Amino acid sequence: MTEAKIIDGKAFAKRIRERVAKEVSILKENYDLVPSLTVVLVGDDPASKVYVTSKGKQSSEAGMGSNTIHLDENVSEQDLLDLIKKLNNDTSVNGILVQLPLPKHIDEANVISAINPDKDVDGFHTVNVGRLWTGAKSPIPCTPFGCLQMLRETLGDLTGKRALVLSRSNIVGKPMAALLLSENCTVTIAHSSTADLADRCREADILIAAVGRPQMILGDWIKPGATVIDVGINRIDAPEKGNNKDGSLKSRLVGDVNFDEAKLNASYITPVPGGVGPMTIANLLRNTLIAACRQKGLAEPNL
């Protein structure tokens, strides 16, 4: 049996970052414009801190202006809303990203809707959600767009394919479904209450997994020849790696798909790490670049 080909997200993401960096240098040279991203982090969630640090580092490496504002865990919703208002009015800020999740006392929907939709580089504002579902120009949520880019590059035309999206989140599942629909796929959105989930998965030519349950999707859930995109990033104990200095078990990252089993059935599969993950920040840079061009009335680069 031939094993699935690996879709190399790291390589795809590197190409996007290089193209963005080139466009940024052209904007600087020709228009004295430096696209700039402000990331707001509330609290000290370790995973969020890692993501935010990478977002800042990669935007700087692409030649963009990069600013991270770190607020205390206990900041009031009103203070956060006031900060967003200030950033909306600051013409030197082209993109605003508030890292999610937010502490429980802050209403995420209120915060997202306070961001100027034209600076919303996540594409989470309801105006941008509406634009996406109606086919208007909008910033496209970074992770699902990364999945789509890899699918297009790997499979070409997606017309007529059966796609199953295992997630109904606003960040991944719903925008992913909208994007696949716009590529003429027949789309099913599945979730924790979906009946006969394994059978639904077996019907899918394209399977997008983003449930956050380590290795939940087994090899025999995969249709032979399917393309599997694993958005999950889960940390599990890795006894084979031994112990940390404090005696705890070492860990490793796995996706929502049992990779070793699934690769025996699939034609193409993304690994974890090194699959979807790197595409998210690459597309954040792309969205920031495009937002800057739109705000200044310049032609958008075709990336």
Ligand code: GUN
């Ligand atoms: N938390 C996890 N993923 C994301 C993302 O894509 N954007 C934001 N703002 N927060 C996140």
